[in-house]
Amino acid sequence: MEGAGPAQPVLRLTDITKHFGPVVANDGVSFDLHRGEVIALLGENGAGKTTLMNILFGQYTADAGYVELFGERLPPGRPRAALDAGVGMVHQHxxxxxxxxxxxxxxxxxxxxxxxxxxxxxxxxxxxxxxxxxxxxxxxxxxxxxxxxxxxxxxxxxxxxxxxAKILILDEPTAVLTPQETDALFATLRQAVAQGLSVVFISHKLHEVLAIASRVVVLRHGRLVAERETKGATREELAALMVGAEVTAPSFEPTVPGPVLLSLKNVTTTGEGRATGLRDVSLDLRAGQITGLAGVSGNGQGALSDLIAGLDSPASGEMWLAGALPRHWSPRTAIAEGIARIPEDRHHTGTIADFNLVENAVLETYRTTYSTGGWMNWTDARRFAGDLIDKYDVRCPSRNIRIRLLSGGNMQKLILGRVLEGEPRIILANQPVRGLDIGAVNYVHGQLAEARARGAAVLLISEDLDEIQRLSDVIHVISEGRLSPAFARGTMKPEELGAWMAGHGFKETTHAA
Amino acid sequence: MRLEPIEAPGVARRVLPPALAIVATFVVAAVLAMIAGGDPLRVFGEIVKGAVGSKFALLETLNRATPLIFTGLAVAVAFRAKLWNIGAEAQLYAGAVVTVVLGTGALTLPAPVLLPLIGVAAALAGALVLLVPAILKTRFGVDEVVTTLLFNFIFLLFVSYLLEGPLKDPMGMGWPKSPRLIDEARLPRIVEGLRLHWGFALALIAAVAVWVIQTRTTLGFEMRAVGQNAEAARFAGMPVMSVILKTALLSGGLAALAGFSEVSGLKGSLTLDLSPGYGYTGIVVAMLALLHPLGVVVAALFVAAIFVGADSMSRAVGVPTYLADIMLATALLLMVLAILLTKFRVRRD
Structure with a gap:
């Protein structure tokens, strides 16, 4: 096979180094991939995984180091070279x-x-x-x-x-799959490996890494910090390697749920601008309770989020807020009603990239709190932004820099601070930790736990079933705009939820109801 | 080749490309001047002399800058909110028409009352002219670039009709020209005996006012937010449509003040050649100013100086005044490129 002997690696990276200005994206990264092997490339966002793959595919040229495929050096900066040599990439999108x-x-x-x-x-x-x-x-x-x-x-x-392709590179392949589909994918990968292919599996889901990979390569701040067999490794160990410190996730003690703060009754929406609208959805959000919404992306999560955020109104059915029907439903009404909204896309919906931290901090409250008679009160706004930065641990050189320069985690902390400072009664958290590193994930989850303990009703939308199961007191599954019944914490196995995610079960309940 | 964004550009990165753009503009102009048979140094010398070399020249430049400040502000305000107003020319003429309608004797009031009245009415007319495309945009998604651009031609033909018909000066020997304004409707000169009129001062005040609105008021905050990211603005609870409509009113009003100022301060009557494309040049001014309202003043002075200087250079050296147009076009294109280079670096792999 292509002159690669059994002992010779099919892919070898040697001392790959890449700088972007002062930022070191890859710092002397070396590892081998052998025939018939699955290795996992593990690392937080910004650890340098994507840069490494872009160098392999000739999108970037490395400042130092080189790539060898089947014993031959790859010419740098030639996108077709890796493809022609037998490397196939399956992108996230x-x-x-x-x-x-x-x-x-x-x-x-x-x-x-x-x-x-x-x-x-x-x-x-x-x-x-x-x-x-x-x-x-x-x-x-x-x-x-x-x-x-x-x-x-x-x-x-x-x-x-x-x-x-002799080498398959899969970038976060399970992000869009149900548990069953993930199992099928893993079966395929095992088949491929048995037939002599090699796989690089890029992920940050630790249980999957342990399930499929035989070896794991961990990147942190661009440097290869660990390379070890997965046999005998635990999730905690891998997480600690990835972050560089022990990680403790916030815990969620059982609480007694309070009254219903938001209630949807047989709501259908057109899902304007979305692929899927809501179909006859009924949902109660209770005080002091986290309601988790599981589902494969694009099944109506966006439509539900838009509805509660004020961007959309029911085409039929009713939405009740604390026992009243709100009139003129709009983002401004939603904010006035005490709904904290953490949007799915923090870069394009939650913040204005070229506005500084002060301007982004008062984006929702500039009218009610930080202006008088149409004149902005920038002194107060600056003080508020400073307080948020301190209280929510937003790491930034100054509050006067454009928010686009912050990392995703720090951006999310500012959004979190902005909406939580108003002591909201209802929190809409749409994919609140997507793309964040473990430290930021635990911070965000901790804040949601605190809000829950304070008596807020939280709706958590996520494609990560693990996250949903860990945080939620009650779980609903959404599929093609339809909502499953509520499942209490710990009553459903992932496979059972996966069946609902795939759309099974809905017909029966309609018949029963 | 591809562009890589620079996260935090340094001082050299921000200053050097625009400076090089200006240098390159003069190099291009020098080559063209040589081709046209002129000595480049003499050509530039004559342009400078003609623009600021004497009291008369300087005042002429300031007068020429006045309408450009107004139209430049109109464009800058609109573009900042991503409302692509290409129709400042029509709005300018709308202001001019209202000035003539009210200022030729229909109203006889003392100047301190009449002038503000006409100014406000003119601004309202310009605002309404832009309001129509803005409503079409927000309600039906009609592209305002097309509507505002095409409306320029419609409105100019309408003015042509007015000057041949209802607004034609009976004493004008048959020329398509309006009657002259009454004295009370004329903007006085800032200093008696000098050709500079109060329109220039009004333009400076407008620039400061726009700057204050953009940086200090909730409306300005909303206009900038909508321009940067309408989706995020809507999500944050901003009334995006109403912000766009208010922006249109402000932009149209500013452009109309250019017409008011030209008729009332300079010409005294309306003809079809009132504006040699001030509405369009306003786009150049606004872009050169990077849409900053105070920068508009500087850019308008620069553009006016080149035009006025080129006129007198042409008389002295014999190089055509088209050189001014070429210089502006080159400056604009290179400036757009330079701004790109302040934000991105070019990679060759």
Whole structure:
């Protein structure tokens, strides 16, 4: 195989170093990948995983160090070199054309659809053969637009295999999958490895890393800090390696739930601008309780979040707030009603990137609190921003810098401070820890725990089932805009929730109801 | 080749590219001047002399800068909120028409009453002219670049009709020209005997006022927020549509004041050549000023100086005045490039 002997690594990185101005993204990173091996590349956001992969694929050129594939050095800065040498990458965000069929998508980058040499029948036969060999069930004739996320991922993997990839790189592949789909993916990967492929699995979900990888390479601040077998390793150890310190997650003692603060009764929305609206959703948010919303992304989480945030109104059904029907539902009303909103996209919805910390701190309250008669009161606003920075531990050189210069975690802390300072009664937390490092994750979760203890009603929307199960007193699953019944803490296994996430169970309940 | 964003640009990174852009502009102009048969140093010398070399020249430059400050502010205010107002030309003429309608004897009031009245009415007219495209934008998503641009031509033809019809000066020997304003409707000169009128002072006040609005008021905060990120502004509870409409009113009003100031302060009557494209040049001014209201004053003075200087240079050296247009166009293009280079670095891999 490509002249790579059993002892020789298929991929070897040697002393890869990359600077971006004063920032060191990769600092002397070296590791080997052997034939038939799965290694996990573990690290927090900003640890340098993506930069490393971009160097491998020639998107960046390393300042120092080099990449060897099957014993040969890769010319730097040539994106096709790694592809041609047999490295396939499956990105977190898929690169498929929805209006083409599966086989067309797979062939697209290889032969081109208009090439005279193209033999559709042969290509399809090859795809069928590959999908059988690797347990990647998908029909080549179906249009990609009609596939589920899990199926699309299979197409991406098939695409790489069709190009004779010997090395598969998967960037956060399970972020969009249900537990069942994740299991299927792992089965495929095991099959691939058994047939001599090698896999680099990039993730920060520790239980998955332990389940699939035989070796784990940990990056921290651009440096390789640990490389070890997964056999015998625990999640706590890996987390500590990743963060560089012992990590203690906040705990959630049982509480007695209070009255219903927000109640949806048979709400349907058009889901304006979203793929999925809500379909006949009824939901109660109670004081002193965290309600978790599990589901595969794009199943109506956005629509529910928009509704509670004030961006959308029910097309039918009713939304009750503390026993009253609010009129003129808008973001401003939502804020006035004491709803703290932590948006899904902190960069584009939650903050204004080129505004400084002071301006972002008063974005929601400038009218009510930080102005008189139309004149801004910047002295008070500056003091408020300073207080937030101290109290919520926002690490920043100054409150006068543009917020785009902050890390995601610090940005989220400012948003958190901004909404929690108003002592909100209801908290809408949409993916509050996505992309944050473990320290920031625990901080955000701790703040939600405190708000819960204070008597706030929290709605936690997340695609991370682990997070949902750890935090929530009550769990609902959303699928295609429909909401499952409420499940109390600890009553459901992940697989059971996964079945709901995949859309099973909804028909029966409608019949029963 | 690709661009890599620079997170925290240093002083050299922020100052050098714009400075180089200005130098490069003069190099391009020098080459063209040589091709046109002039000695570049003499050409630039004559431009400087013609723009600021004498009291007369200086006042001429200030007079020329006046409408450009107004239209530059109008564009800067609108662009800051991402309302692409390309229609300052029409708004300017709307202000001019109202000035003529009210200032030629329809109202006879003492000047201290009449002038503010006409100014406000003119501003309102310009505001309304921009309000229509703004409503079309917020209600139906109609692209305001197209509507405001095309409305310039419609409005200019409308003015042409007015000057041939209802507003035609009966004593004008058949020329398409309005009657002259009554004395009470004329903006007086700042210093008796000098050609500079109060319109210039009004423009400076407007620039400071816009600056204060943008930095100190809730409306200014909203206008900047909507311009930077309308989605985040909406999420934060800002009334995005109403902010855009208010921005349109302010922008249109400012552009109309250019028309008021030109008719009432300088020309005394309305003709079709009142504005040699001040509305469009306002875009150049605003861009050169990086949309900063006080920067607009500096940029307008710069642009006016080049135009006025080029006129007199052309008489002295014989190089066509088109050189001024080329210099401005070059300066604008290079400045846009320079601003890009203050934020990104070019990578060659």
């Amino acid at each position: 898929f690169t498929l054309a929805g209006n083409l069929t599966v086989w067309e998508n797979i062939v697209l980058g290889v032969d081109g659809l208009t090439a005279p040499s193209l033999r559709p029948a042969k290509a399809k036969a090859r795809i069928r053969d590959l999908s059988e060999r690797f347990h990647l069930k998908v029909d080549p004739e179906v249009r990609v637009g009609s596939l589920t996320v899990g199926e699309r991922q299979r197409v991406e993997i098939l695409k790489a295999l069709y190009r004779d």
